[in-house]
Each structure stands twice: as structure tokens, then as C-alpha cells.
Amino acid sequence: MKYKKTIPFILLALIINFNAFCNEISKTPFILGDTLSFQSSILGQKREINVYLPEGYKHNGEQTYPVIYLLDGSKEEDFIHIAGLVQFGSFSSLKMLPKSIVVGIANIDRKHDYTPPSTHPLDIRDLPTHGGSAKFIQFIGKELQPLVNKTYRSNQENTLIGQSLGGLLATEILLKHPQLFSRYIIISPSMWFNDAKLLNNPVSPTHSPKAVYVAVGKEGKVMEEGAKQVYNKLKKELPTSSQVNFTYFEQLDYNETLHLAVYDAFKQFYMEQ
Template identity: 30%
Template sequence: MKNKPNCNPQHALISCYGRRKITRISMKYFKWLFSAAMLVSSFPGLANDYEVVDIDSKVLGEQRQYQVLLPEDYFTTSQNYPVIYRLDGADNIPLMKEVLGRLKDADAAPDVIIVAIENTDRLRDMYPTVNQDRNGPVGIGGGAKKFLAFIEQELIPDVEERYRTHSTRLISGASAAGVFSLYAMQQRPGLFDAHIAYSPAVWWNAGAMVERTEKWLFSGPSESAYVYMNMGNEGLPMRPYYDKLLTSFSTHVTPHLNIVVNEYPGVSHGLTSTAGIFNAYQSFFMSKAFPREKITADMQVIDDYYRRLGEQWGIDPTPPENVVRELGYYFDWQKKPHLAMKLFKHNMSHHTENPDAIAGVAYGYEGQDKLREALTYAKKALAVATEDIPYYDYFVENVERLENKMKGTKKAN
């Protein structure tokens, strides 16, 4: 029987699950998310203290404030981090910290910087048009263009000057702020990579944002963007306008838009951000675990995947050693030894001095009953392994086992 290393967390094999766009979330899991928002974070990944920054905005003619939550290891690394711009202020940070911490621990999202933008006049800033609909406050709104200019010309440059940021940016908001997220995508394509709109209040001004979105989609947007939207148990006046918005997106299909939509019939308007936060970020961020179903005989698909992940996360694009090796083990178990060997060798090509990667090739050759080649690579793995590796004995014992196996084979012949 072939042996695999007894790995410590640094070398551990991780299961590879493909990214899925989940369209529904169980109420049991929703209850967990809601409870998580009430707890003090016990997960690593993001720090506990916020940094508060004031800006004297020339664009808005007023002082504005934003609060920043940095990754826990921010001051011990030189890494640059993706930034999530969360509208409606720091009250949203605790839940974001919990969910993003869970995703990070599962290698399903990177460390991020959270920037929470505080409000001064919310309805003025979030809506691009002045409301004339009697279902809401008439004569209010219309400041979104100026607020977006503030974000682009003053806020983002300030954040990127103060902190080590990566080029990946997300904007997130609920209700009126959800409308602003959609507006930002249309008004300034490419400014953000992801636009999250929890229960966007598209009824405002008799559905003006729906009409605007229809025209924008008809024009054929050319910038790539990710859009997440959800809706709870909304009735009138919201629901008809939202349904019309969904119809617009489904009618004007464009390859540049990646749209994820969730429905939560039993969830109230004020809880849709809590219900949707997991799917919103899990569906956007690429997972470090390469999806098994995308494996082909062409190993370039792996390199392309991690190149894109590196661009999104702001990290080294080299395919992780333990992930690719685990794929090799998986396809060996699936009785596909030639594909497994391709994976083992491809892994070693990226990690030439890694004893685990080399031992994977030995494992692959043993699976093909090529004991001489297996022993050669087992010896190479032992030669580069250091005795401080907790499972160093494995490399020693693997060589001895293969030597004995070869002797037994010779005797049998």
C-alpha cells in the first residue's frame, strides 16, 4: 500500500471543492450568521481596533469620516490587500469581520482591508435622482454623482496613500446604498471589481434606477464586473420594480457581467445584508482550492487559474504545492494514474526543492508499478528534506519501504 506524508498544518492536504453560486441559504445557517454578528470575533484574519480617518472634502464641501479595519497581520507583512468599501458605516464591520474571517480560514477569500464610510445625509448621497414618488420623501436625493466623485477623487486616493492596498476593490451597500452600488457600476465602470446590492431600493423615484439600468445594459457595457443582489419579503412598491430589474439583466445578457442573485422570502428588508453576506463574498472571491471538475490533461488550466487568483487576491500566483499534490492523490484514487502523474510532475515543476512535491512524484510512479522510478524520487525527496520537518521519518521510511518492496519483487521473479 502506498503511503502519504503525515502532514502538519503547513503541509496539510486540503480538500478541493469547486466554487458554487448558491442561490439559496438555509435558515439554520442564516441564524448562525445573525448570531455571529452579536459575538466578539474569535477568528484570526482581521484586527479588532478600527482606525478613524477624517477628510475635509472639497467635492462635497463638508468633513467626512471613514473607519478602517486592517488585517490582523498587516503590520508584520509587506503584503498589499484588496479593499472592501462598505457604505453606511462601521456598524456593518462586526458581521463582515466574522464572515470574511470564516472564508479566509477556509482559503475561500483573502485577507482584506474594510473601509466603512460614515453617512452625513444618506438619502441625498445614495440616490442619483431626486424622488418625485409619493411612496417616499419627495424632493430628496440626487447627490449620488457628487458622492461618487468624492469616493473616486478623494476617498480612494486617501485610502491608497495611507494603506498598502491591492488593485481589487469592492463596494457594498443595502437598500439606498444598494442602489448606489449599482449606480457606481454604471457611472464609473472599472472603478470597482464587485458591486454588492442587498435589497436595493429601486422603487425610488418611480423606478428611475431600473430605467437607467435598462439603458445601460442596452448600450452593451464593456467593463467586466461582478454583481450580487438579493431580495427579502418585499411587497409594494419595491417588488415590481425589482422584478423588472431582474428581467432587464436576464434579457440583456453580456459576457462582461457575472451576476449572482438570491431570494430570501422569509427575511425582512433590514436583514437581507445579514442573509446575503456569505454568498456575496464567497461567490466573488476565487478559492485557493482548484475546482476538480475543471481539471484537464492540459496543466496550463491550473497555472491560468492561480494567475487570476493572484491578480484578485494580490498574492504570489504560484499554484500552492499542497493543493496540486492533493489533486494528484485524488485522481490516483479515481483510477486515473496518468492524469495523477501529470499533476504530480506539474506540481514539482513549480516546487523543485520541496520534499512533499518530489514525494508526490514518487507516489505517482508507485501507482504505475514503476518502483525503480518511485525509489529514485523518494531518495530525492529524502535528500532535500530537513530533520526539523515534523514528519521527517516518513521520507526515511518511504525509501526503506520501496527498497524492500523492490527486493520482494525481484525474489518473486
């Protein structure tokens, strides 16, 4: 009888202890970085960027950092996993790349912003809002980069990452405005757009990037040949002072390529020179 009477008291003590433990738990938001919203006078739109700051940024007020600009950079797109890759690659135990700021450019209409005008009937049909890349490039150079340089401690050593239509835009910037970035990572560029007429533009003779990395997965003849066209043009026309690399990921499809390609680009830019 004594044993049976003791059981409720034991259960009551356990419940009290459990509740006390639960009351000690605190919950705070996990903050990866900053989100900046601002009005673009060039685009006539409110735009948003996501910003990852490297470890130690807030404690070392004198140090400046390279900036990696990421197209398709919203939280629902590629920002989180590319920021994580940059963090991993800059661990002191690895030192695959220098500690860097990551700026993810969130989209409103990527089919408009990432494409030049086209006369191809399929482009006109399938991408009816296309043709806004000139203004978007102006926005990057005249509004976005000055804003980032003013707000964060940038050393103005800039890298651009773009995939698919983002790769098309990165190629256009490299050919027409190469001074905007020191390094370019161009993944699976959509050179099918307007029958790759973008490649008729010559490489600038006055501004050459430090390095360019082009990659594509097993994505079909059109995508694979388009990426190789970009690489062959740049390898032929850029000066030997520019590091130009190409990787074909035959084991990966389009959806798998970006993450491993960016990792490989960092290795080739910084560890295999």
C-alpha cells in the same frame, strides 16, 4: 474556641489574596481598526471612514490586499458585523475569500448622498434632501479611493456593498461608473425611488465588472420586483464574462437579509466559480 478564632484570619487571607489577584488584572482598549477623518473638497464636508485591516497586515509590508467598500459603514451601522464576516470568511481553515481591507463609509445624510434627482412627488415629499449621488460618486472615485490607495496597501481590486438606498447607489455606480469597482453586492435596492428610472441608463459597453450579486428578502412586492429588475437588466446587458447572481431569501425579512446575503455573495464570488 480555637476554631472560631481561626475563621477571621482565614477570611482576611482570602480578602488579601483576592485583592492581590484583582491588582494583577490589566485593561487595554480593544481596537478593531482605524478611523480616518478628512475634509472633502468635493462634498465640502468633513467625512469619516472606518477601516478594518486583515490579520498579518502590519507584519507583511509587501503584501497588497483587495478593498471592500461598505456603504452605511459607521460603527453604529454595518461596519462591525461586515468586518467580522470578512475576517471569518478569510480564516485559513475556510478561505471563502482572500484577506481583505474593509472601508466603511460613515453617513452624514444618506438620503442626499445615495439618491439622484427625482421628479416623483412622494420622493420630493419624503426625501426632501435627495439628489446628491453624482457628487458622492465623484467623492468616492476622486477622493476616497485615492486616499485609501495612498494610506493602505491596496491592490485596487475593489468591491462595493450597498443595501436599500445604498443598493440604489451601488446600482447607479455600476451603470454609470462601472470602472470604480470590480465586484458589486447589491442588497434590496430601493428601485421604487423615482419609479426605477435609473434603470433606463444603459450598461457601459467598455467597462464590465467581474461579478455582480443581487439579493432581496421577503420584503414585499415593490422591493422584490425592484431587485429582480436590476438582476434581469444586468443579466441581459452585461457580457458573459461578468458573473451575475441573484438570490431570493424567502425566509428572511429586510432587517435579516444583509448579513446572510453578503456571506452568500462571497461564497458565489470566490468558492463557486
